[in-house]
Amino acid sequence: xxxxxxxxxxxxxxxxxxxxxxxxxxxxxxxxxxxxxxxxxxxxxxxxxxxxxxxxxxxxxxxxxxxxxxxxxxxxxxxxxxxxxxxxxxxxxxxxxxxxxxxxxxxxxxxxxxxxxxxxxxxxxxxxxxxxxxxxxxxxxxxxxxxxxxxxxxxxxxxxxxxxxxxxxxxxxxxxxxxxxxxxxxxxxxxxxxxxxxxxxxxxxxxxxxxxxxxxxxxxxxxxxxxxxxxxxxxxxxxxxxxxxxxxxxxxxxxxxxxxxxxxxxxxxxxxxxxxxxxxxxxxxxxxxxxxxxxx
Amino acid sequence: xxxxxxxxxxxxxxxxxxxxxxxxxxxxxxxxxxxxxxxxxxxxxxxxxxxxxxxxxxxxxxxxxxxxxxxxxxxxxxxxxxxxxxxxxxxxxxxxxxxxxxxxxxxxxxxxxxxxxxxxxxxxxxxxxxxxxxxxxxxxxxxxxxxxxxxxxxxxxxxxxxxxxxxxxxxxxxxxxxxxxxxxxxxxxxxxxxxxxxxxxxxxxxxxxxxxxxxxxxxxxxxxxxxxxxxxxxxxxxxxxxxxxxxxxxxxxxxxxxxxxxxxxxxxxxxxxxxxxxxxxxxxxxxxxxxxxxxxxxxxxxxxxxxxxxxxxxxxxxxxxxxxxxxxxxxxxxxxxxxxxxxxxxxxxxxx
Amino acid sequence: xxxxxxxxxxxxxxxxxxxxxxxxxxxxxxxxxxxxxxxxxxxxxxxxxxxxxxxxxxxxxxxxxxxxxxxxxxxxxxxxxxxxxxxxxxxxxxxxxxxxxxxxxxxxxxxxxxxxxxxxxxxxxxxxxxxxxxxxxxxxxxxxxxxxxxxxxxxxxxxxxxxxxxxxxxxxxxxxxxxxxxxxxxxxxxxxxxxxxxxxxxxxxxxxxxxxxxxxxxxxxxxxxxxxxxxxxxxxxxxxxxxxxxxxxxxxxxxxxxxxxxxxxxxxxxxxxxxxxxxxxxxxxxxxxxxxxxxxxxxxxxxxxxxxxxxxxxxxx
Numbered sequence: 001x002x003x004x005x006x007x008x009x010x011x012x013x014x015x016x017x018x019x020x021x022x023x024x025x026x027x028x029x030x031x032x033x034x035x036x037x038x039x040x041x042x043x044x045x046x047x048x049x050x051x052x053x054x055x056x057x058x059x060x061x062x063x064x065x066x067x068x069x070x071x072x073x074x075x076x077x078x079x080x081x082x083x084x085x086x087x088x089x090x091x092x093x094x095x096x097x098x099x100x101x102x103x104x105x106x107x108x109x110x111x112x113x114x115x116x117x118x119x120x121x122x123x124x125x126x127x128x129x130x131x132x133x134x135x136x137x138x139x140x141x142x143x144x145x146x147x148x149x150x151x152x153x154x155x156x157x158x159x160x161x162x163x164x165x166x167x168x169x170x171x172x173x174x175x176x177x178x179x180x181x182x183x184x185x186x187x188x189x190x191x192x193x194x195x196x197x198x199x200x201x202x203x204x205x206x207x208x209x210x211x212x213x214x215x216x217x218x219x220x221x222x223x224x225x226x227x228x229x230x231x232x233x234x235x236x237x238x239x240x241x242x243x244x245x246x247x248x249x250x251x252x253x254x255x256x257x258x259x260x261x262x263x264x265x266x267x268x269x270x271x272x273x274x275x276x277x278x279x280x281x282x283x284x285x286x287x288x289x290x291x292x293x294x295x296x
Numbered sequence: 297x298x299x300x301x302x303x304x305x306x307x308x309x310x311x312x313x314x315x316x317x318x319x320x321x322x323x324x325x326x327x328x329x330x331x332x333x334x335x336x337x338x339x340x341x342x343x344x345x346x347x348x349x350x351x352x353x354x355x356x357x358x359x360x361x362x363x364x365x366x367x368x369x370x371x372x373x374x375x376x377x378x379x380x381x382x383x384x385x386x387x388x389x390x391x392x393x394x395x396x397x398x399x400x401x402x403x404x405x406x407x408x409x410x411x412x413x414x415x416x417x418x419x420x421x422x423x424x425x426x427x428x429x430x431x432x433x434x435x436x437x438x439x440x441x442x443x444x445x446x447x448x449x450x451x452x453x454x455x456x457x458x459x460x461x462x463x464x465x466x467x468x469x470x471x472x473x474x475x476x477x478x479x480x481x482x483x484x485x486x487x488x489x490x491x492x493x494x495x496x497x498x499x500x501x502x503x504x505x506x507x508x509x510x511x512x513x514x515x516x517x518x519x520x521x522x523x524x525x526x527x528x529x530x531x532x533x534x535x536x537x538x539x540x541x542x543x544x545x546x547x548x549x550x551x552x553x554x555x556x557x558x559x560x561x562x563x564x565x566x567x568x569x570x571x572x573x574x575x576x577x578x579x580x581x582x583x584x585x586x587x588x589x590x591x592x593x594x595x596x597x598x599x600x601x602x603x604x605x606x607x608x609x610x611x612x613x614x615x616x617x618x619x620x621x622x623x624x625x626x627x628x629x630x631x632x633x634x635x636x637x638x639x640x641x642x643x644x645x646x647x648x
Numbered sequence: 649x650x651x652x653x654x655x656x657x658x659x660x661x662x663x664x665x666x667x668x669x670x671x672x673x674x675x676x677x678x679x680x681x682x683x684x685x686x687x688x689x690x691x692x693x694x695x696x697x698x699x700x701x702x703x704x705x706x707x708x709x710x711x712x713x714x715x716x717x718x719x720x721x722x723x724x725x726x727x728x729x730x731x732x733x734x735x736x737x738x739x740x741x742x743x744x745x746x747x748x749x750x751x752x753x754x755x756x757x758x759x760x761x762x763x764x765x766x767x768x769x770x771x772x773x774x775x776x777x778x779x780x781x782x783x784x785x786x787x788x789x790x791x792x793x794x795x796x797x798x799x800x801x802x803x804x805x806x807x808x809x810x811x812x813x814x815x816x817x818x819x820x821x822x823x824x825x826x827x828x829x830x831x832x833x834x835x836x837x838x839x840x841x842x843x844x845x846x847x848x849x850x851x852x853x854x855x856x857x858x859x860x861x862x863x864x865x866x867x868x869x870x871x872x873x874x875x876x877x878x879x880x881x882x883x884x885x886x887x888x889x890x891x892x893x894x895x896x897x898x899x900x901x902x903x904x905x906x907x908x909x910x911x912x913x914x915x916x917x918x919x920x921x922x923x924x925x926x927x928x929x930x931x932x933x934x935x936x937x938x939x940x941x942x943x944x945x946x947x948x949x950x951x952x953x954x955x956x957x958x959x960x961x962x963x964x965x
Binding site: 134135137138139141142143144145146149150151153154155226230233234237238239240250253257260261264267268271272274275278279281282283286 | 662663664666667669670674675676677785786788789790791793794795797798800801805806899900902903904906907910921922925926933937940941944945948
């Protein structure tokens with residue numbers, strides 16, 4: 001029923017572009033300790049990654065055969081050194097750049113591509129919709145990890161190949177959500193009123209449909225970021241993503257595997273970074289979502 | 297402002313003259329397929345009527361009788377399966393007839409759900425200004441026109457213009473919807489249960505506004521409602537629909553005073569009386585309206601009608617003029633139908 | 649209802665066909681000649697020709713696809729380029745191992761998730777609820793391959809209780825339900841179970857909390873129905889959705905086990921996939937992807953078909 005869909009649309013972030021609205025959301029968020037801690041943690045990680053070239057204590061590629069696998073807290077290596085003698089703290093900071101990029105970019109691409117396709121399918125309807133959705137249904141029949149590994153495996157190792165693989169995995173999911181929301185919005189009376197004004201479909205989509213669809217799809221997409229981070233690092237862990245000697249958390253987990261018998265805590269560090277980042281992101285996203293639920 | 301963007305929409309021309317009906321609907325039909333089976337919902341099954349220039353035609357009937365579908369078909373929001381529409385002498389949607397975009401300027405619609413009718417992301421002014429811009433008006437001109445219209449519907453532009461739909465009350469939203477419809481300077485306005493969701497007091501205000509606008513701008517209204525009091529107040533002529541067909545149409549006073557069709561009579565007696573001295577005792581209509589998928593053979597009303605007879609099952613009645621301008625589709629008014637009560641009734645027709 | 653079942657089946661067929669098409673063509677995405685994996689670059693021309701004919705690489709793609717599909721329908725998925733063994737038998741024996749792992753992980757994950765979620769939903773806002781939401785956030789945010797490593801470190805390296813790798817003394821061939829083999833199963837299953845546990849906990853909690861607040865439950869309680877009986881009603885309402893989600897999760901576990909299997913060197917389809925990718929063993933790759941995805945499609949179908957049994961609303965429609 002129309003009012004339920006209107007409620008859904010209103011509950012999405014872009015629906016009420018009121019001056020005081022985002023202030024209210026921020027204030028609500030500030031009162032949530034979990035969200036605040038997550039946000040600060042995330043900010044710290046992002047800044048460390050972003051400014052790694054200036055902040056990192058050492059050269060991420062500089063190896064040293066004698067200073068291998070030094071424990072945490074060693075002189076000159078705050079978090080120890082890896083199996084090739086490179087400083088862990090530096091590698092973790094540089095690793096963050098690639099890992100975070102691989103977490104965000106595929107979702108961004110999938111958001112743009114998926115929303116376009118989904119909106120077209122949802123608005124046009126009819127057999128075009130059927131054709132598009134049935135095609136994507138086939139991709140839906142693949143578990144995401146399998147699809148990502150299969151595509152990345154087929155394309156070969158490398159960061160850009162992983163990016164392509166992950167984007168291809170997320171596009172069907174975004175298309176599904178976008179098409180569903182568009183179909184519902186399209187049935188609302190204000191779209192009919194817009195059609196009555198004699199406007200062409202492009203104008204109607206741009207002015208009336210898109211703005212109300214982007215919100216819910218964006219909320220969905222934010223949930224994909226942590227999945228993308230974990231999957232991307234997973235691909236590197238398998239040897240399919242980032243290639244050595246680049247620093248990336250998943251790859252580091254792979255190369256440090258044999259070190260678990262010698263220095264287990266060190267070996268677990270890169271994975272801990274993935275875990276902490278992913279968790280902070282999810283907690284923050286949850287917090288933002290409940291802050292946005294405070295309605296008018 | 298550059299020379300090529302117009303500052304006003306070209307005004308619409310009365311092509312046919314005062315005698316030409318503004319809208320002629322001929323045998324409009326729309327069936328909906330039921331998913332997963334071969335059955336069809338016969339929502340609108342051969343509806344014909346005319347709308348004269350400057351009048352208000354009320355369309356009444358129970359839920360599911362096809363009034364809203366008819367409105368959407370007229371507005372061409374969905375394609376009709378069969379039937380023709382003639383607007384001021386020009387065929388609509390036919391070869392050589394009026395173009396759809398021009399038709400859109402002539403005809404506008406106001407919907408029942410005032411919140412769902414407005415894009416939650418557009419302010420009142422933006423929503424009203426959108427239509428004229430589609431038809432070529434420049435943005436500044438469109439916005440100033442929108443402001444004028446807001447004033448006309450009783451909302452101060454600087455107070456309400458930049459508000460979003462969720463910041464307005466139901467009555468205010470319907471005024472915005474009316475202003476948006478008027479922005480095209482249409483000649484025909486379809487009001488689909490436009491005041492149904494409003495409180496009575498707000499309803500009265502909006503109805504008065506509609507009356508005033510009609511007088512000022514020479515508008516023609518198609519007013520769809522299930523509320524018989526409101527229709528009585530607003531309409532010049534009333535058309536009664538039942539299960540996708542027109543059963544009666546006539547001038548409002550006569551139809552309310554001397555309804556010919558048993559359904560109309562039942563509807564009118566079912567209306568709660570406003571007079572405590574003459575209370576409505578029992579509802580003459582029994583049972584639920586039958587299925588639109590499988591309407592009864594012959595006359596569709598026969599299984600709820602007190603006067604039903606074998607003749608009613610045999611053939612469907614057609615609209616016959618029982619008094620000047622008053623048409624009804626009932627075998628009771630047709631002496632040749634074979635209905636035993638028909639001859640007596642026919643003798644009573646054309647009186648007063 | 650029969651019509652519903654029939655329609656679902658009919659609908660699945662084109663999807664399955666699409667899956668076979670994608671499985672077949674995916675491996676050819678890579679740039680470069682597939683021949684390079686089979687023969688060295690400097691092989692004489694006639695050897696290359698023979699190899700081409702053997703592997704059918706001299707025919708156009710649609711023909712190859714049709715041939716492959718027809719053979720697959722008869723259970724013949726070709727021979728592995730690396731080992732020469734039948735792809736079908738390799739995949740099936742590996743699939744057995746993965747199924748074992750996935751099943752145990754699913755039972756543990758779904759079971760604990762249901763219990764935790766139900767308790768959390770019933771006593772919404774209490775301490776169980778807080779634990780449950782922590783579990784679900786962790787379950788969704790943790791990189792499971794890392795978790796596997798951590799568990800290995802704790803239970804294998806530091807404590808020495810459980811073996812770090814492998815599926816037991818018999819290798820991938822035989823499985824016995826004895827202590828040796830089970831001790832190999834515990835860590836990978838525990839790791840894998842965290843994923844469905846997180847999702848099921850959250851789903852069940854939301855469902856139970858919603859249902860418990862609904863008016864009909866309040867009405868039931870007001871009529872004096874005991875807690876156990878009310879719980880049965882709530883469970884019946886939640887069952888269809890939980891089943892659907894659980895079914896999907898099992899499918900994901902089967903399909904997504906590659907990372908955990910790599911960590912623990914568990915001889916399942918994931919591990920086999922890993923090997924096949926690095927050896928560019930095309931028939932093996934196609935075979936694994938096909939089997940796993942068809943399994944997923946079949947599972948989805950099963951879940952859909954089971955829905956009417958649990959949800960009377962669908963039965964009536």
